[in-house]
Amino acid sequence: MDQIILKSQSQALVPLSTKPVIPDYLKKTYHWAYIDPTTVSWLDRGIIVWAILWGNSRRLMKSAFEEIKPGGRVLQAAYVYGDFSPNLARHVGENGQLDVIDIVPLQVENCRRRLKGLPQAKVRLADAAAPGGGPYDGICCYFLLHEMPHEKKVEVIRGLLDNVAPGGKAVFVDYHKPVRFHPLGGIMNLIWRKLEPFTMDLLETEISTLAGGDDAFTWSKQTFFGGLYQKVVATRR
Numbered sequence: 353m354d355q356i357i358l359k360s361q362s363q364a365l366v367p368l369s370t371k372p373v374i375p376d377y378l379k380k381t382y383h384w385a386y387i388d389p390t391t392v393s394w395l396d397r398g399i400i401v402w403a404i405l406w407g408n409s410r411r412l413m414k415s416a417f418e419e420i421k422p423g424g425r426v427l428q429a430a431y432v433y434g435d436f437s438p439n440l441a442r443h444v445g446e447n448g449q450l451d452v453i454d455i456v457p458l459q460v461e462n463c464r465r466r467l468k469g470l471p472q473a474k475v476r477l478a479d480a481a482a483p484g485g486g487p488y489d490g491i492c493c494y495f496l497l498h499e500m501p502h503e504k505k506v507e508v509i510r511g512l513l514d515n516v517a518p519g520g521k522a523v524f525v526d527y528h529k530p531v532r533f534h535p536l537g538g539i540m541n542l543i544w545r546k547l548e549p550f551t552m553d554l555l556e557t558e559i560s561t562l563a564g565g566d567d568a569f570t571w572s573k574q575t576f577f578g579g580l581y582q583k584v585v586a587t588r589r
């Protein structure tokens with residue numbers, strides 16, 4: 353296995369045990385969204401995230417941050433377009449530490465640029481299924497699970513939960529099956545089937561079930577916007 357060492361934003365050296373490779377599901381389904389530099393440069397804007405989430409981006413971000421205590425060690429499981437990462441770094445505060453990981457080098461660079469001037473935040477290349485760096489007081493997994501096949505969802509949830517400190521939380525914010533006759537149900541179904549096919553099993557399966565009903569954690573769930581979105585919180589006992 354390759355050994356790599358990346359320079360973090362603060363220029364400290366962050367050793368990684370293995371060099372992650374971009375997985376096939378990303379290359380095949382999301383090349384246009386996360387790997388192609390020409391599209392990435394205009395997709396990485398708050399207004400785009402706001403539109404994709406039907407105007408709910410602020411509300412969902414705020415709800416995720418409510419679960420994260422300032423001053424702790426926090427992991428963001430993948431880069432999110434717009435101002436999510438700098439806002440999370442500010443929320444964590446100068447007495448805390450935010451580690452952001454992503455599996456695509458271009459996204460690591462994007463995120464590093466966004467986090468300039470926030471010394472509490474570091475960015476490194478890693479697979480969310482094996483994030484390393486734990487234990488963390490808070491882990492934020494924001495709209496990541498719906499972009500991966502079933503088996504990978506299970507691995508990522510496991511990899512993140514294994515890095516939660518006693519009393520700490522993992523927060524998963526993602527799509528959810530909307531209520532019957534939701535006005536956006538039809539268009540969302542079309543988008544998911546055509547562009548985001550791995551969403552479908554997340555609509556049918558509870559995140560706690562994907563975690564194998566791990567009783568080392570207590571689980572809570574809240575839905576938003578007619579059930580189109582969910583926040584699931586796993587708190588280590």
Ligand SMILES: C[S@@+](CC[C@H](N)C(=O)[O-])C[C@H]1O[C@@H](n2cnc3c(N)ncnc32)[C@H](O)[C@@H]1O
Pocket residue numbers: 378386401429430431432433453454455456459478479480481494495496499500508
């Ligand atoms: C958080 S998700 C979706 C976020 C949302 N669509 C947005 O940006 O507003 C997108 C990120 O997840 C990353 N990603 C996908 N699979 C990953 C994995 N196994 N480990 C770490 N990052 C991953 C992609 O490279 C991409 O930067």
